[in-house]
Amino acid sequence: xxxxxxxxxxxTGVRVLDLSRVLAGPMCAQALGDLGAEVIKIEHPGRxxxxxDWGIRxxxxxxxxxxxxxxxxxxxxxDLQKPEGQKLVRELAAKSDVVIQNFKFGGIAKMGLxxxxxxxxxxxxxYCSITGYRTDGPEAARPGYDLVVQxxxxxxxxxxxxxxxxxxxxxxxxxxxxxxYAAQAILAALFDRQRTGEGRHVEMALYDCGLMITAYYGMExxxxxxDPPKYGNAHPSIVPYGVFDAADGPVVITxxxxxxFQRFCTDVLERPDLAADERFTTNLARxxxxxxxLPELRAELARRxxxxxxxxxxxxxxxxxxxxxxxxxxxxxxxxxxxxxxxLPNPETGSVQVLAPPYRIDGxxxxxxxxxxxxxxxxxxxxGDLLGMDAAAIAALRQGGVL
Numbered sequence: 381x382x383x384x385x386x387x388x389x390x391x392t393g394v395r396v397l398d399l400s401r402v403l404a405g406p407m408c409a410q411a412l413g414d415l416g417a418e419v420i421k422i423e424h425p426g427r428x429x430x431x432x433d434w435g436i437r438x439x440x441x442x443x444x445x446x447x448x449x450x451x452x453x454x455x456x457x458x459d460l461q462k463p464e465g466q467k468l469v470r471e472l473a474a475k476s477d478v479v480i481q482n483f484k485f486g487g488i489a490k491m492g493l494x495x496x497x498x499x500x501x502x503x504x505x506x507y508c509s510i511t512g513y514r515t516d517g518p519e520a521a522r523p524g525y526d527l528v529v530q531x532x533x534x535x536x537x538x539x540x541x542x543x544x545x546x547x548x549x550x551x552x553x554x555x556x557x558x559x560x561y562a563a564q565a566i567l568a569a570l571f572d573r574q575r576t577g578e579g580r581h582v583e584m585a586l587y588d589c590g591l592m593i594t595a596y597y598g599m600e601x602x603x604x605x606x607d608p609p610k611y612g613n614a615h616p617s618i619v620p621y622g623v624f625d626a627a628d629g630p631v632v633i634t635x636x637x638x639x640x641f642q643r644f645c646t647d648v649l650e651r652p653d654l655a656a657d658e659r660f661t662t663n664l665a666r667x668x669x670x671x672x673x674l675p676e677l678r679a680e681l682a683r684r685x686x687x688x689x690x691x692x693x694x695x696x697x698x699x700x701x702x703x704x705x706x707x708x709x710x711x712x713x714x715x716x717x718x719x720x721x722x723x724l725p726n727p728e729t730g731s732v733q734v735l736a737p738p739y740r741i742d743g744x745x746x747x748x749x750x751x752x753x754x755x756x757x758x759x760x761x762x763x764g765d766l767l768g769m770d771a772a773a774i775a776a777l778r779q780g781g782v783l
Contacts, residue, residue: 389416389746394570397472398422398453399460399481399493401429403526403552404510404586406449407559409480412566413452414737414746417478420762421450421753422469425457425783428755439728439754447752449559451734456763457756457783464782466491471767473498473505478566482510485521495581505579506569508562512586524586526552533590534607538597541612558589619666620644620677623703626686630703633681633693638662643696648689649680724751759783 394417398409406421406429413419423429428441435445456472458465470493473479479498481488488494488509495507509515512524530536530548540547562584569580591598600608600616608616615621620641621634635641638661645655654660654676659669666673681689686702693700704712715721719736726732737746763769763783777783 390741391416394418394478395476396420396478396480397469397476399469399479399483399488400510401482402431403449403555404558404562404584405480405482405508406431407556408508408510408562408566409453410449410451411560411563411737412478413749414739416746419453420472420476420758421453421455422458422460422472423455423755425459425756425759425781428455428457432755438732439726441755442728442732442752447732447734450752451748452737452750453753454750454758454762455753455756456759458759459782460491460493462780462782464777464780466493468763468767468777468782469493470498470501472762474501475766476502476505477570478506478508480508480510480562480566482524484523485511485515499579499581503579504573504577506566506573506582507579508566508582508584510558510562510584510586514585514588515583526555526586529554529586529590533587534594534598534601535590537607538594538610540610542610544610544612553593554586554590557593558584558586561589561592614670617667618663619670619673624678624681626681626689627684629686631681631686631689632701632703634699636699640696640698641666644693644698647696648692648698649677651676651680719745722748724748726751727754756783 391412394412396409396412396417396419398406398419398421400406400409401423409419409421421429427433429446429450431446431449432441432443435443437443438447458468460466460469473493479493481493489497495509498505498507510524511520512522512529513519527548530553531546533554535553536546536548539549562582565582565584569582573579594601597608597616611622613623618634618636621636622632623630624633625631633644635644641660641663642655646652654673658665660666660673690700690702709715710721720738721733722736723731723733732751734748734752736748739746760771760774763774764771774783
């Protein structure tokens, strides 16, 4: 991105104070940073974010897990259990537009960093609280964990193959969706502040967001009065639509309408008899007779190589694709040409790779302006630049264990 483009990032001039840790809150703050906000991440000066100890180590204090949710941020090490640390964060909040926190129930208020306390010193502050459950309900004090909510929200009941027991998603989907929902609400509150001058308190609960992820499965469960069947890699409503084995590997086939099915049978599989069979002429009929149709299709597909099938389906206008391994996908030509991986300097490892933001505006991808920070690497600069603290004052706080 050009210098002129970088100076016009949508959230340039917005300052975010990120008091959160683990995934939902950091993902929210990262999304705002990707769009141009200045994000100051407050971490414990000794142990840092919990995820600095999760997964594969990158350098001395970073990990792959931490790096996935903390690009485009600065790290300031402050002990929030000390009154002096709480005072520093209040001073930073007074100069910020957004605060994000996901402390356990009641913890933030004990430190004097709750919404009402910070609103008193910064009425325009947009304050986002992320909790496990709604704060005005009987479960307010319960801690929120992605895996627990995946179970409680019914997500495990829709994931996996027919006859399989509860199965979690491969990633922490509830945390990630909660972070994205939270970023949307923060942007709405910032927009509203332009009209009113007043801040807002955004409250997001993991359970609420987890239930939203059930989407059309949730709607079908309400209509059926039962849990919908599990379909694994297949589609609950469209046939054939899913992952199928060719002679030399899996392919994704998505036959989305009746005309595509006719071409799939005739041009791809050379089985016009299937296209003419009244049991399969409409999608509703195919869905009702999927247990008859799918074995026929699987047998035909297994006799043909993947390259041939993909070429024929592409020529017939049928959406399709390879099934790649994760590393294959990351290192694919498609990902490289899209600029979806970024490599940045790292003082400990020489360089570090991170995913680039998915956002493209005016034809340009939002840039990775800063690699995931080392623990507390920006403490002196942020306190000096924003709070006007000199080296002696910072040294005194460090001596007292505040920094």
